[in-house]
Amino acid sequence: MELTFWGVRGSFPVARPHARRFGGNTPCVQVAAEGSHLVIDAGTGIRRLGQRLLSQDEARDFTLLISHPHWDHIQGFPYFEPAYQPDVEISIFSIQRQEDKLETLFSGQQHVAFFPTPLEQLPSRIRFLEMEEGQPVEASGFRICTLRLNHPGVASGFRLERDGFTLAYVCDVAPSRDLLLADPRPGISQDAFRRELFENQIRLAEGADLVIYDTFFTPREYAERRHWGHSTLEDGLEICRLAAAENLFMFHHNPERSDDELAVLFEEARKMGESHGVEVHVACEGQTWNLEKGGLTPCE
Amino acid sequence: MTFWGVRGSIPTPDEPQARYGGNTPCVLLSSADGPLISLDGGMGFRWMTAELMAGKAGRGQENLHLMLAHCHWDHIQGIPFSPMMYVAGNRVTIHGRQSFEGGLRETLLHQVNPSYCPVPNFFLLQDVGATVEFHEIKDPVFQIDRVRVTSLELPRGNRLACSGYRIEDRGKTVAYLTDVEYPQGDPGTTPAALELARGADLLIHDAQFLPEEVQERMNWGHSTYRQAVELANLAGCRRVALFHHDPGRTDEELDALELQARAVARGPEVFVAREGLSLEL
Ligand SMILES: [Zn+2]
Ligand SMILES: [Zn+2]
Ligand SMILES: [Zn+2]
Numbered sequence: 001m002e003l004t005f006w007g008v009r010g011s012f013p014v015a016r017p018h019a020r021r022f023g024g025n026t027p028c029v030q031v032a033a034e035g036s037h038l039v040i041d042a043g044t045g046i047r048r049l050g051q052r053l054l055s056q057d058e059a060r061d062f063t064l065l066i067s068h069p070h071w072d073h074i075q076g077f078p079y080f081e082p083a084y085q086p087d088v089e090i091s092i093f094s095i096q097r098q099e100d101k102l103e104t105l106f107s108g109q110q111h112v113a114f115f116p117t118p119l120e121q122l123p124s125r126i127r128f129l130e131m132e133e134g135q136p137v138e139a140s141g142f143r144i145c146t147l148r149l150n151h152p153g154v155a156s157g158f159r160l161e162r163d164g165f166t167l168a169y170v171c172d173v174a175p176s177r178d179l180l181l182a183d184p185r186p187g188i189s190q191d192a193f194r195r196e197l198f199e200n201q202i203r204l205a206e207g208a209d210l211v212i213y214d215t216f217f218t219p220r221e222y223a224e225r226r227h228w229g230h231s232t233l234e235d236g237l238e239i240c241r242l243a244a245a246e247n248l249f250m251f252h253h254n255p256e257r258s259d260d261e262l263a264v265l266f267e268e269a270r271k272m273g274e275s276h277g278v279e280v281h282v283a284c285e286g287q288t289w290n291l292e293k294g295g296l297t298p299c300e
Numbered sequence: 301m302t303f304w305g306v307r308g309s310i311p312t313p314d315e316p317q318a319r320y321g322g323n324t325p326c327v328l329l330s331s332a333d334g335p336l337i338s339l340d341g342g343m344g345f346r347w348m349t350a351e352l353m354a355g356k357a358g359r360g361q362e363n364l365h366l367m368l369a370h371c372h373w374d375h376i377q378g379i380p381f382s383p384m385m386y387v388a389g390n391r392v393t394i395h396g397r398q399s400f401e402g403g404l405r406e407t408l409l410h411q412v413n414p415s416y417c418p419v420p421n422f423f424l425l426q427d428v429g430a431t432v433e434f435h436e437i438k439d440p441v442f443q444i445d446r447v448r449v450t451s452l453e454l455p456r457g458n459r460l461a462c463s464g465y466r467i468e469d470r471g472k473t474v475a476y477l478t479d480v481e482y483p484q485g486d487p488g489t490t491p492a493a494l495e496l497a498r499g500a501d502l503l504i505h506d507a508q509f510l511p512e513e514v515q516e517r518m519n520w521g522h523s524t525y526r527q528a529v530e531l532a533n534l535a536g537c538r539r540v541a542l543f544h545h546d547p548g549r550t551d552e553e554l555d556a557l558e559l560q561a562r563a564v565a566r567g568p569e570v571f572v573a574r575e576g577l578s579l580e581l
Contacts, residue, residue, distance in 0.1 A: 015307070
């Protein structure tokens, strides 16, 4: 099984010299396993992934998981070239939403005012599938579970299991210590819901081989922007410790963060990780990792 | 004049496009005592206005005019991430034409619908951030202080029309024609294009496609470098900047395209627009 980062930047794509080394495309992560093509989030990174998939082999069946419909997680979809192939099938999974269904939001993104080709006119077969929270589904040979996270609107993380390997995608997410940012759920107090959302991070990451975590902020930045809906490395390490997860990937990098700053934060993070018993890595665009039960190694 | 974003369709923060730049359209026109004008609000607008924050915009004293070619994502996606939009006291006037039911304002409001973009809504809320005004262009000629602006609709194949601009200040003229597709691929057939570009000191023009790509990209709403240069030839422009580069076009391909485009110029000086490039007019 292989993991490739096609987009690692949060909020908006950063085509500036300060973000060249780690990459400026918005979130898109590919998990490739024998005969299956699974992609998490459709940020701008999905454009080049689509080109690679079409050039590489006869892949015609794709599973796309969408964490939530903020621009940075869906804006690449209109440029995903496989969607323009008549013999391609794309299954788009996301957590159940009461209003503003994902299909409506994808369609709104391709309204003629904003984009030349409406979603409905794309030649491929696109299916939108809603996942019930906490109810695992099988897709592309993975067992996938989704749980809501503390982030404005309705957002969720994913837990993927296959061949004894577990990967958790916990992004976008706020720390959930004192502030509820997610749309409340009827029938439960805000406080109880906030605690549930905190626990959801641990459930997703429970015993995971690796956790891809929203480390957008430093603690100082977080203090000034608590309502933005993002976390810090420190929060991620705490979740990994509580969940006994082994590896953490710093992800969804702040658009202002320069490569040099990120490199320094990463060095500090590795040391902090050691004291938590967690190995810390940093998501870097274009990098591929080999995932096998019991560990991960970078591919050349 | 400074190019802050020259890429078409989608930002490309990728190595093969690093030299010419991957930010979507934004061109800044400024002068010592004239108005500040931004042509389009693509991703380049985010970085351009971040730089303005060091000056008057940071103190809430900036007055900016934003002219939109149309409301496709690549022309507006920098607006919600622009720091100057969140500073009270700044004034931003957005000029453009309706492309959504309900007009320009409704179109831009859709972009900051909380389902997509949970930012404090400076469009809707009086007490949040900059004061934003909308100028739905009806009369093709209007004045911004001493600057005379002409805006005409340009064809885009079978798609919605787009706005082109001619900006004249103290005898110098910049023409901005992007996201345009001419009938039969001939700019000579479009009087609006000729009128906007006539005698311009600088023509900034869509050059997304290569002539050999045009056949299969009919009705995508874009031009080739050949058509850009042809309009400059016909309209007697002094210089033409090839603009709105295809997201897949690499730096080396743009180098080659510049040479090919120069070969068909009859008079105008031709160059490829590059992010960060400034010109004194
Ligand atoms: Zn995000
Ligand atoms: Zn988000
Ligand atoms: Zn465009």
